[in-house]
Amino acid sequence: MMAVNFEHFSYAYPNSGVVLDDITLDIPVGSFTVITGPSGAGKTSLALAITGVVPHYFGGRQGGAVQIGGITSAQSSMGELAEQVGTVLADYESQLVALTVAEEVAFGLETSGFNRSQIAERVSQALMLVGLAGLEEREVAGLSGGQKQRLAIAAVLVTAPDILVLDEPASALDPEGAAGIYELLHTLNCQGKTVVVVEHQLARVLPYASQVVVLQAGSLQFAGDLRQTLAFMWQQPELRLGVPPMWAIKLTLEEQTGLSLGDWKTEEQAATELNKLTRTCAEGVAKSA
Amino acid sequence: MPKLAPLTKLILTAAVSVWALLIPTLTGQMALAAGQLLLLAFYRPTGKHWQAVSGLALFAALLAAIQYVFGSGLEFSLMSGLKMFVMSLVFVFMLATTRLQDLTAALVSQCRIPYEYAFMFTSALRFVPDFLEESQAVREAQACRGYVFRGNPLKRLMDYVAIVEPLVLRAVSRSETMAMSLELRGFGRKGRRQFTADVALSSPDYVAMIFMLVLTIGLAIV
Amino acid sequence: MPETLLNIQKLVFAYKNAGQTLAEVDFAVNTGEFVALVGRNGSGKTTLTRLAMALIKPASGTIYFQGKNTATMTPADMACGIGYVFQNPDRQIFRDTVAKEVAYGPQQLGFAPEAVNETVAWALSMTGLTELAGSFPRLLSRGQKQKVAIASAIAMQPKMLILDEPTSGQDPWDAQNLMELLTNLNQQGITIILVTHDMEIIAKYATRVAVLDRGHKVFDGTPSELFAGSHDIAAWGLLPPTAVALGQQLAGVNAQNETELVQQIMSIIKGRTGDYA
Numbered sequence: 054m055m056a057v058n059f060e061h062f063s064y065a066y067p068n069s070g071v072v073l074d075d076i077t078l079d080i081p082v083g084s085f086t087v088i089t090g091p092s093g094a095g096k097t098s099l100a101l102a103i104t105g106v107v108p109h110y111f112g113g114r115q116g117g118a119v120q121i122g123g124i125t126s127a128q129s130s131m132g133e134l135a136e137q138v139g140t141v142l143a144d145y146e147s148q149l150v151a152l153t154v155a156e157e158v159a160f161g162l163e164t165s166g167f168n169r170s171q172i173a174e175r176v177s178q179a180l181m182l183v184g185l186a187g188l189e190e191r192e193v194a195g196l197s198g199g200q201k202q203r204l205a206i207a208a209v210l211v212t213a214p215d216i217l218v219l220d221e222p223a224s225a226l227d228p229e230g231a232a233g234i235y236e237l238l239h240t241l242n243c244q245g246k247t248v249v250v251v252e253h254q255l256a257r258v259l260p261y262a263s264q265v266v267v268l269q270a271g272s273l274q275f276a277g278d279l280r281q282t283l284a285f286m287w288q289q290p291e292l293r294l295g296v297p298p299m300w301a302i303k304l305t306l307e308e309q310t311g312l313s314l315g316d317w318k319t320e321e322q323a324a325t326e327l328n329k330l331t332r333t334c335a336e337g338v339a340k341s342a
Numbered sequence: 343m344p345k346l347a348p349l350t351k352l353i354l355t356a357a358v359s360v361w362a363l364l365i366p367t368l369t370g371q372m373a374l375a376a377g378q379l380l381l382l383a384f385y386r387p388t389g390k391h392w393q394a395v396s397g398l399a400l401f402a403a404l405l406a407a408i409q410y411v412f413g414s415g416l417e418f419s420l421m422s423g424l425k426m427f428v429m430s431l432v433f434v435f436m437l438a439t440t441r442l443q444d445l446t447a448a449l450v451s452q453c454r455i456p457y458e459y460a461f462m463f464t465s466a467l468r469f470v471p472d473f474l475e476e477s478q479a480v481r482e483a484q485a486c487r488g489y490v491f492r493g494n495p496l497k498r499l500m501d502y503v504a505i506v507e508p509l510v511l512r513a514v515s516r517s518e519t520m521a522m523s524l525e526l527r528g529f530g531r532k533g534r535r536q537f538t539a540d541v542a543l544s545s546p547d548y549v550a551m552i553f554m555l556v557l558t559i560g561l562a563i564v
Numbered sequence: 565m566p567e568t569l570l571n572i573q574k575l576v577f578a579y580k581n582a583g584q585t586l587a588e589v590d591f592a593v594n595t596g597e598f599v600a601l602v603g604r605n606g607s608g609k610t611t612l613t614r615l616a617m618a619l620i621k622p623a624s625g626t627i628y629f630q631g632k633n634t635a636t637m638t639p640a641d642m643a644c645g646i647g648y649v650f651q652n653p654d655r656q657i658f659r660d661t662v663a664k665e666v667a668y669g670p671q672q673l674g675f676a677p678e679a680v681n682e683t684v685a686w687a688l689s690m691t692g693l694t695e696l697a698g699s700f701p702r703l704l705s706r707g708q709k710q711k712v713a714i715a716s717a718i719a720m721q722p723k724m725l726i727l728d729e730p731t732s733g734q735d736p737w738d739a740q741n742l743m744e745l746l747t748n749l750n751q752q753g754i755t756i757i758l759v760t761h762d763m764e765i766i767a768k769y770a771t772r773v774a775v776l777d778r779g780h781k782v783f784d785g786t787p788s789e790l791f792a793g794s795h796d797i798a799a800w801g802l803l804p805p806t807a808v809a810l811g812q813q814l815a816g817v818n819a820q821n822e823t824e825l826v827q828q829i830m831s832i833i834k835g836r837t838g839d840y841a
Contacts, residue, residue: 091737092705110522131525140526146472147519150465156443159538161527172538194471198605208527224733227605227761228803253735256806294736298764298806298822305826310833320806324813331814331832476655482619483656485639486648487716488672504668507658511702515654 054082056216056247057103061117064098064107072098074271075117080264082215085242086249087258089295090268096220096251097143099268102126103218103249105134122215139209141202143220143251148205154180154196155189157204161212179211183237199230206237216247223257231257255283256297260318267292280316299323344546348448351436357554358432362425364561368417371424378431382438391438395431402427442467447537457535465520473513480508566594568631569724569755570616570646575625577611585611587779588625595723598747598756600766600787603776604801609759612776613726616757617648630723644673647717649727653709654702662704662712663688663697669720687719690752691745707738714745724755731762743769767791767805767821775800788820 057080064073072095080086080103088096101107108115109131119126122137142148151157158176167175180186183203188196196204202222209217219238223231239261242248252258255265265282267274269292275285286292287304296304303314303323312330317323346354358378365371382395406423410416436445446460481489484504491498570593577586586608593599601609614620616627618637627634629645639648650656659665666687670680688694691711696704701712710730717725727746731739739762747769750756760766766773767787775783775790777800783790790797791808803809811819816832819825 090735092707092735104526106522106526110525132528135526135528140523142519142523144516144519147516148523150468150520150524152441152443152464152468156538163535163537164528165536166534167536169536169538169540172536176538193468212528221733227801229604229801294740299810302807302810302822302825305822306829309826309830320809320813323810327810327814327829331816331829479650479652480655482639483650485619486617486643486650487656487669488640488643488720490638490640490672504658508655512654 055079055120056082056084056122057249058120059099059102059117060120062102062119063116064102064113066098066111066113069113072271073102076273077117078266078273078276080247080249082247083242083245084247084263085239085258085261086247086264086266087255087262088249088251088266088268089253089255090274091253091291091295093270094268095271096253096268099266100218100220100249100251103216104138104140105129105131106140135214136212137214138216138218139206139212139214141205141209141217141219141222143224145202145205145222149193149201149208152192153189154185154191154193154204157193158207158211161208165212175211179207182210182241183207184233198225199233202226202230202234203237206234210241214246216249217241218249220251221253222250223252223254235261253295254297255295256299259297259299267295279318346439346550347543347547348440348444348541349452349543350547350550351440352445352448352453353551354554355432355436357558359429360558361561362428364558368420368424371421371428374428375424375431378428378435382431382435385435385439387438391434394434398427398430398434402430441539444539444541447539448541450535451537451541469516472516473509476512477505477509480505480512483508566596568592569595569629570757571628571631572612572616573626573628575612575615575627576623577608577615577620578623584779586615586622586776589776589779589781591774591781591784593724593755593757595755596750596753598750598769598771599758600770600773601757601759601776602761602763602766602773602800602802607776607801608779609776610728613648613728613757613759616642617646617726618642619648640672643669643720643722645723647714647720647722647725649710649713649717649725649730651729651732653706653713656713656716657701657709660700661698662693662701662715665701665712666693666715666719669716673720683719683721684715687715690718690749691715705738707734707741710734710738710742711745714749718749718754722754724757725749726757726759728759729761730758731760731765739765763791763803764805767808775802777801791820 059076059078062073062076063071065071076099088099090096098107102119103121105126108127115127121134124133126134149157151160155176158179159172162172162175177186177189180189183206185200185203185207193201193204223234226234235257238248238250242261250258259279262279264276265279266276267282267286274292275282277285283296283300284304286296299317299320303317306312307314315322315326317326358374361374362371365374402423405426406419409419409422442464446464449455449460450457489501489504491501572589572591575586575589576584578584589612591612601612603609615622618634618639618641629642634642657665659668663684666684667680670683675683688697691714693711693715696708701709704712730742734742743765746756746758758770770787773783773785773787773790774781782800783795791804793812797804805821807819807822807825811817811825817825817828819828
């Protein structure tokens with residue numbers, strides 16, 4: 054089952070050259086898909102094509118097709134797509150429009166036909182989920198960056214979309230804040246949401262990513278699981294820098310030893326395996342001595 | 343004090359303006375001003391609101407003084423100053439005691455103002471603090487590049503481009519993002535809008551409205 | 565003896581209705597240093613650099629720049645000594661070409677026209693923007709705009725450059741490019757203070773790190789001292805670089821970077837093969 058399906062999709066903004074060129078890509082239901090690549094690669098445009106902003110909001114020229122949950126994007130409106138896709142834009146602060154936290158979350162439900170107590174219940178559930186319970190009456194302007202990011206997530210979650218699309222959700226946060234946001238996204242992913250994020254610091258998503266998509270200058274360079282994609286990036290001189298340090302260590306060791314090491318998702322896994330490796334070696338030294 | 347619905351306060355705002363026009367005597371106007379101040383005091387406003395009140399008072403006094411200086415009679419000058427004070431004071435009362443979101447809900451669901459207009463009003467207010475913050479940030483960035491606000495007015499105006507231009511461009515990109523996000527959140531969707539704010543009228547509201555009606559008719563007849 | 569460029573003594577700062585943001589912080593920076601200033605959001609690191617730039621004034625304490633007390637100075641006065649590069653270049657770019665944009669600072673500081681041209685040409689060449697001199701700055705990429713901001717700062721010929729989280733939100737390619745530029749500027753004699761969260765960058769580029777935690781300076785030393793394992797840096801909201809963290813969990817390994825880690829692991833492994841041989 055595919056949540057999103059790009060079929061030879063190409064796109065150009067009005068008065069600009071082609072930013073996405075012949076993209077064919079499947080995003081399975083329930084996956085945690087990460088879109089990465091150097092700046093100007095078309096990452097944001099690809100993410101916006103899932104939400105329908107591309108092409109509905111910007112206009113421009115499109116070739117091929119995008120299917121979202123079986124609906125063809127070009128033949129439906131942004132509002133219809135929004136029922137399936139929740140979007141958190143890179144400039145999430147501008148996305149927040151209400152005065153208080155509770156109203157911000159309730160905003161998307163006001164025309165949904167729910168009554169006041171149903172809305173209130175859903176709002177408090179969404180806030181609970183993102184860890185903002187109890188802040189209902191706080192003013193949006195007074196929240197920290199991480200709290201605003203969580204609020205933007207709660208505001209799209211409340212309409213219960215199947216797919217979440219986030220453009221660089223952690224870029225303005227400190228390491229603890231960034232880790233917190235990704236843990237939240239992981240939890241949502243485990244609850245069955247398909248998560249798509251644009252992220253160039255792959256170290257942040259190592260434990261969670263099920264699919265990594267590499268774009269470069271508008272073309273799809275590679276899409277695969279973590280191991281396949283990072284191995285591919287490692288082979289490309291101009292993409293190598295995007296490989297997170299832990300995997301740079303792993304891939305260098307594999308090159309130099311000829312061994313095949315595990316798919317390290319966390320530092321603990323890496324340490325365990327490296328300890329095993331060095332200990333057996335040390336034992337080997339002791340025995341032969 | 344009983345909690346009044348936003349609609350009642352909106353009607354009160356209109357009623358006070360009518361009364362201010364109808365009351366012919368200085369004592370009557372003063373009573374109206376005193377009544378409003380008393381009402382405001384009952385709702386325990388913050389220092390900020392008292393500041394606004396004193397600002398209005400000062401402005402009214404100035405208005406009266408100017409009229410007097412330019413040859414109007416003393417009573418006429420005092421009268422116009424007071425009228426202005428009375429009519430603007432009621433807005434302070436309304437804004438001090440009503441949440442903006444309740445006001446929007448009342449305007450849309452009870453006064454039948456199109457939601458888009460009411461939304462424009464509240465979202466504009468929502469962006470005031472952000473805009474001030476942004477303008478501070480731009481000012482600081484340019485100060486670090488040697489921007490100083492001095493010289494003759496013309497030079498100052500020319501220099502001000504360094505502040506205004508980044509601000510305007512930021513505001514434009516911001517409203518672009520907001521428009522995009524509104525569409526993404528189904529803003530244009532048809533259907534009855536259920537406000538989360540409770541703005542329904544209750545008995546104190548009806549009592550207040552009857553009182554206002556009687557007073558207005560009374561003043562009109564006298 | 566290197567000259568003390570910036571000398572901050574017993575600095576206290578508090579925002580209205582909040583606790584102390586900085587509590588008696590001492591911080592001195594010598595000419596030629598490349599200092600990283602780290603700590604979690606709200607630890608006071610940006611407050612400290614804003615105070616140094618005279619953007620805000622301390623509750624108590626003194627700041628000396630090149631031996632002069634800056635108490636009565638404005639940011640515009642500081643501008644010829646310190647170039648301050650903000651996180652978001654969009655908040656300052658307003659002219660229609662890159663060269664004019666970069667010229668704004670020196671013009672404001674009263675440089676003569678020839679001197680302006682000269683310093684702009686130098687700043688553009690240092691930042692690799694010479695070819696973009698006539699471009700419309702708003703349409704450049706994020707990484708390029710950041711460089712325009714840096715060129716604008718160094719065109720004022722400052723002794724010191726303060727950068728507030730310049731790599732946050734940048735991809736690894738732009739970030740590396742930027743750090744190479746800063747290293748280059750540092751070698752030209754410009755002292756650098758970098759406010760950042762990125763420990764990999766600190767380990768690689770900084771000669772010194774100061775850590776702030778809830779308004780107190782809790783560490784001031786070299787990156788390798790910071791990551792040596794004797795400090796509970798997680799309590800300060802910091803994550804050690806991957807190579808350091810991994811090395812600490814392996815017997816017989818003590819690495820500062822990826823290359824060292826791989827070398828040391830390889831030598832353990834080769835120790836065996838060497839024995840066999």
